[in-house]
Every structure is written in C-alpha cells, then in structure tokens.
Amino acid sequence: MKTYVCGHRNPDTDSVMSAYALADLRRRTGVADIEAICAGRVPEKAKWVFDHFQLPGVKAKRDVYVRVSDLMDASLPTIDARLPLVDALRTLEASGESSLPVKDANGQFVGMLSPAKLLSLFIAKSDLAMPVGEAPLHHCSQTLLGTDRIHDIRKAALQNPHNHFPVVDESGRLLGTLLKRAFAEEPPFRMILVDHNETAQGIPGLEEIPVVEVVDHHRISFAATKDPIKYTADVVGSTCTLVARLYRAAGERPTRETAGVLIAGIVADTLLFQSPTATEGDRSICAWLEKICGESAVSIFEGLSAVASPLTSMTAEQAIASDAKAYAEGGLKFVVAQIEESNMGVFYRHIDDLTKAMDAMVARDKLDFMALMVTDPVRGNSELLFSGAESVSRALPYRRGERGSWLLPGVLSRKKQLLPEILAALA
Ligand SMILES: [Mn+2]
Incomplete structure (x- = not known):
C-alpha cells in the first residue's frame, strides 16, 4: 500500500x-x-x-485519483492467442477464474476466454489443439483503459454482468485484468x-x-x-x-x-x-x-x-495561479492570491496585465471577487489588487495608492492579516 x-x-x-x-x-x-x-x-x-x-x-x-491500472490484478495470467486451446483451458482452470483475456502476437487484446462460449466446440467434439485465438471468444465485456479513473467507470462496471474486465492501453494492447471484486476493496x-x-x-x-x-x-x-x-x-x-x-x-x-x-x-x-x-x-x-x-x-x-519572481518568469495568469487560495464564506466565492516580489517596480509594470488576468479569472471561474496581494518581504509591506464585488473592496480598511493598488503597510500574511479584514468586510 x-x-x-x-x-x-x-x-x-x-x-x-x-x-x-x-x-x-x-x-x-x-x-x-x-x-x-x-x-x-x-x-x-x-x-x-x-x-x-x-x-x-x-x-x-x-x-491522486485511483486508476484502473492501480486496481488491476497483476497475478492473473493473460493468454497468448497462438496457444493450443487445450493448454489455454488448463491455464484458465489453474487460475481459478471463470474468464481470462487473450492477446495476439502483437499484444493486442482479442477477446475473453470463457468456457460458456466454448460449449458449441465440445458438442461438435472439435479438436482442442486448435489455437485458442481461433476458438469462439467472448467479446462483449467492457474493455477498460489503464488510465480510466475508477470513479468514472465504477457504475457501469458494477452493472455489467461480467466479473472480469480486460484492461488495455491507448493502442489496444492488453495490460491485464480488473476483477469486479476490486471495487469493493479499499483504495x-x-x-x-x-x-x-x-x-x-x-x-x-x-x-x-x-x-x-x-x-x-x-x-x-x-x-x-x-x-x-x-x-x-x-x-x-x-x-x-x-x-x-x-x-x-x-x-x-x-x-x-x-x-x-x-x-x-x-x-x-x-x-x-x-x-x-x-x-x-x-x-x-x-x-x-x-x-x-x-x-x-x-x-x-x-x-x-534570488530565484526569479513569478512576475518576471511567468504570464500574469500563471503568476496569480501559482499561489491562489479559494474560499467560500458568507455566501460568496472568492480567491485570494499572493505573489512575493522584492522589487515593487516590477509589480507596477505589471499592474495592467495582472488586473486584466484577474478580471478574466473572475468571469471564467464565476467568482464574486478576487484579491491579489503582492508582498515585498524585504520592506515588510504589501499592495493589493482587487477584481469584482466593489462593496467588499470599499469596506476594507486600506487606502488606495496613486497607481490604483491598495496599500497595506506592515501586512505580510494573507492568512493572519488580510483574510480577517476580508471576512470582516463580508460581515
Ligand atoms: Mn505553510
């Protein structure tokens, strides 16, 4: 585990x-x-x-979603289509399973070997030395991708009458078998x-x-x-x-x-x-x-x-998203992002792009508002940009500077200093 x-x-x-x-x-x-x-x-x-x-x-x-490949039973054999049917049936019997997947010489999944499908052969007393790939195989079971999220396929798989699901990669190559009982196990x-x-x-x-x-x-x-x-x-x-x-x-x-x-x-x-x-x-x-x-x-x-700041090494949107925390308080959905920048001149040059990016993010993510706190750790101050819900920004106890940003002297902590003011403004 x-x-x-x-x-x-x-x-x-x-x-x-x-x-x-x-x-x-x-x-x-x-x-x-x-x-x-x-x-x-x-x-x-x-x-x-x-x-x-x-x-x-x-x-x-x-x-960290659990994927099909995480729950696949690695101990179950897969059967080569060129194997004589009788040997394939022996492998199936030894596995204790009612069905096993068959793959061709290129590793492609060709069908499930299942005794019920073979009854016609036994009735006709067919030659069991025939390659298993030429015997009637079961095709209708659900084929899963190793990368499928268990979350997404669970419902359909549980409703499927079969207990064995072949798992393939994007090109159809057989990876193994997922057993229905794996869904009941802990992640x-x-x-x-x-x-x-x-x-x-x-x-x-x-x-x-x-x-x-x-x-x-x-x-x-x-x-x-x-x-x-x-x-x-x-x-x-x-x-x-x-x-x-x-x-x-x-x-x-x-x-x-x-x-x-x-x-x-x-x-x-x-x-x-x-x-x-x-x-x-x-x-x-x-x-x-x-x-x-x-x-x-x-x-x-x-x-x-000395590591390059997000403002100089990323787009405005990436810089904001690199440390953005989402909150839902007082019936409002909002984001408070923080960027550290010890050269406020760099911040002033980016005010326009940052504001545009924030407006776009507010619209796209259907936020009530977004605040961006740009913190100068050396001088111990921050400045704030705001997008959306003007009633909130007006209720904050900060003064607006000449460049349009709010000035937060002595404010360094989003959690301890800015967030309580925002929550008070919401109240
Ligand atoms: Mn921490």
Missing part, C-alpha cells in the same frame, strides 16, 4: 519542503512505501532548494496531508483516499474520520517547524540536506521570521536545524530570494 505525502494545491515552498521531510521521517519510522508529491507544478523556489542540496526532489502530480493509497487540512485545498482525488495523518498550521476544517489518525497542529509560522519537532520527538536527526530543506520551508513561510505568523518556536527549532545543516537560515533565505 502506497502512502503519499502532499501539501496544498498551488504549492508554496513550505508545502513542498514539509512533504519531502515528513516522507523521509516516516520512511525511517517504518512506512515502507511512501512518496512525497507536489500538487501541481513544483515551484521554482522549491526546485532551487532541491538543487542546492543535491536532492532528487518531489514528483509533481495533477491528481490502494493512503494520504498524509501537510500544510493544509481542507479537502478543497488539497490535490484532486484526495476525497476518495483515506487520510492517515495531518501536519499543519492552518485553521482546522477537517472532515470527521472513520478511524483514529495522527494529527499534529500548532500555531507556528511554518509546517516545517512542526515536521522538525516530529523528528526530535521521534529521536531522529535529519540529514544535513533534509535539515536544509526544513530551514528553507521555515524561512520561506515566515519571511525570515519577519512575518507576524513567526513564533519563538520557529526560531528555536531553526537554530537546531542550522547546527545540523551547517548553513545559516539567512544564507538559505538569500538563495531563495
């Missing part, structure tokens, strides 16, 4: 780093098949950290969530897979679970702080590289402890990690800050 460790959609550095480091810890403490993944594109800053510490990094995955994956706990913010498909652990520093909005799970939450500046504490609690010492990964997550989320979300707990665990890593938090933060 595979366990994925995954942060939120539109992943940030803390999300990716905490997934990587927690997977490493859980592997050491006995979870054999575990993999850190990234919900969508791996952000440039996270790539820099993995390159800097010469680590393989994490795999980007679009979703073959487990999830560990880091840096989020709301299903809506997680990787698509998450809702179908049991969550066995959560490590997070956000508000709790987690669904009731069937079984007890591990849940680690605290009011600290970074999920990596919590993961580092888990290492300590388990009596484990991260490697030099993993300590660096954890430092990167901490300084990225706390903006080198300048953010109001930063706590003494973040600072003290970071000091422990610096000793193990041999590199300072300041130098890692500088390395991260």
Whole structure:
C-alpha cells in the first residue's frame, strides 16, 4: 500500500519542503512505501532548494485519483492467442477464474476466454489443439483503459454482468485484468496531508483516499474520520517547524540536506521570521536545524530570494495561479492570491496585465471577487489588487495608492492579516 505525502494545491515552498521531510521521517519510522508529491507544478523556489542540496526532489502530480491500472490484478495470467486451446483451458482452470483475456502476437487484446462460449466446440467434439485465438471468444465485456479513473467507470462496471474486465492501453494492447471484486476493496493509497487540512485545498482525488495523518498550521476544517489518525497542529509560522519537532520527538536527526530543506520551508513561510505568523518556536527549532545543516537560515533565505519572481518568469495568469487560495464564506466565492516580489517596480509594470488576468479569472471561474496581494518581504509591506464585488473592496480598511493598488503597510500574511479584514468586510 502506497502512502503519499502532499501539501496544498498551488504549492508554496513550505508545502513542498514539509512533504519531502515528513516522507523521509516516516520512511525511517517504518512506512515502507511512501512518496512525497507536489500538487501541481513544483515551484521554482522549491526546485532551487532541491538543487542546492543535491536532492532528487518531489514528483509533481495533477491528481491522486485511483486508476484502473492501480486496481488491476497483476497475478492473473493473460493468454497468448497462438496457444493450443487445450493448454489455454488448463491455464484458465489453474487460475481459478471463470474468464481470462487473450492477446495476439502483437499484444493486442482479442477477446475473453470463457468456457460458456466454448460449449458449441465440445458438442461438435472439435479438436482442442486448435489455437485458442481461433476458438469462439467472448467479446462483449467492457474493455477498460489503464488510465480510466475508477470513479468514472465504477457504475457501469458494477452493472455489467461480467466479473472480469480486460484492461488495455491507448493502442489496444492488453495490460491485464480488473476483477469486479476490486471495487469493493479499499483504495490502494493512503494520504498524509501537510500544510493544509481542507479537502478543497488539497490535490484532486484526495476525497476518495483515506487520510492517515495531518501536519499543519492552518485553521482546522477537517472532515470527521472513520478511524483514529495522527494529527499534529500548532500555531507556528511554518509546517516545517512542526515536521522538525516530529523528528526530535521521534529521536531522529535529519540529514544535513533534509535539515536544509526544513530551514528553507521555515524561512520561506515566515519571511525570515519577519512575518507576524513567526513564533519563538520557529526560531528555536531553526537554530537546531542550522547546527545540523551547517548553513545559516539567512544564507538559505538569500538563495531563495534570488530565484526569479513569478512576475518576471511567468504570464500574469500563471503568476496569480501559482499561489491562489479559494474560499467560500458568507455566501460568496472568492480567491485570494499572493505573489512575493522584492522589487515593487516590477509589480507596477505589471499592474495592467495582472488586473486584466484577474478580471478574466473572475468571469471564467464565476467568482464574486478576487484579491491579489503582492508582498515585498524585504520592506515588510504589501499592495493589493482587487477584481469584482466593489462593496467588499470599499469596506476594507486600506487606502488606495496613486497607481490604483491598495496599500497595506506592515501586512505580510494573507492568512493572519488580510483574510480577517476580508471576512470582516463580508460581515
Ligand atoms: Mn505553510
């Protein structure tokens, strides 16, 4: 059974780093098949950290939906169409199944071998040395693609009178067999969530897979679970702080590289402890990690800050989407995106494209409004662009600057500073 460790959609550095480091810890403490993944594109800053510490990094995955190929029964044989029918029937008998798929010399699926279809041959006392491919095969069962989502094919398959479904790839090559009873089994994956706990913010498909652990520093909005799970939450500046504490609690010492990964997550989320979300707990665990890593938090933060900003390396829409969080509060659907940019001149040059992209995203996603917070971590300020629901933007306690953006002096945290103001404006 595979366990994925995954942060939120539109992943940030803390999300990716905490997934990587927690997977490493859980592997050491006995979870054999575990993999850190990234919900969508791996952000440039996270790539820099993995390159800097010469680590393989994490795999980007679009979703964790269970696919037909994940549930296929690999132990079931497939039958070569050139095999004498009598030998094919022996294979079928030995398998204990009532039906097995047959493939031709090129691996193409040709039909299902099923005794009921062969009765006419027995009545006519035909020669059972004939190649099985020339015997009457069963063709009407549902053929599945290995990439089909179980979610999409379950209903039709359960209504199908057959219990054996041939699985093929896009070119019709036989991959194996899916048994109907596989639908009744538990999904073959487990999830560990880091840096989020709301299903809506997680990787698509998450809702179908049991969550066995959560490590997070956000508000709790987690669904009731069937079984007890591990849940680690605290009011600290970074999920990596919590993961580092888990290492300590388990009596484990991260490697030099993993300590660096954890430092990167901490300084990225706390903006080198300048953010109001930063706590003494973040600072003290970071000091422990610096000793193990041999590199300072300041130098890692500088390395991260030098990575090209989304505003210069992406289109306006990509830059906004790279860290956009969706909310539904007070009957309104809205998105609050954040971009870090230590050169506000770059932001001013992009105000027009950003505004256009936001208007288009509001219309396309049928949002009530969208806010984009552009944060200058060096000077400790943010500016805000707003699209949609003017009643909300007017109710915010901010002044509008000469370039049309709202000025948010001293505001660094979307979660702790901006979101409460938006929720108050909605009320
Ligand atoms: Mn975080």
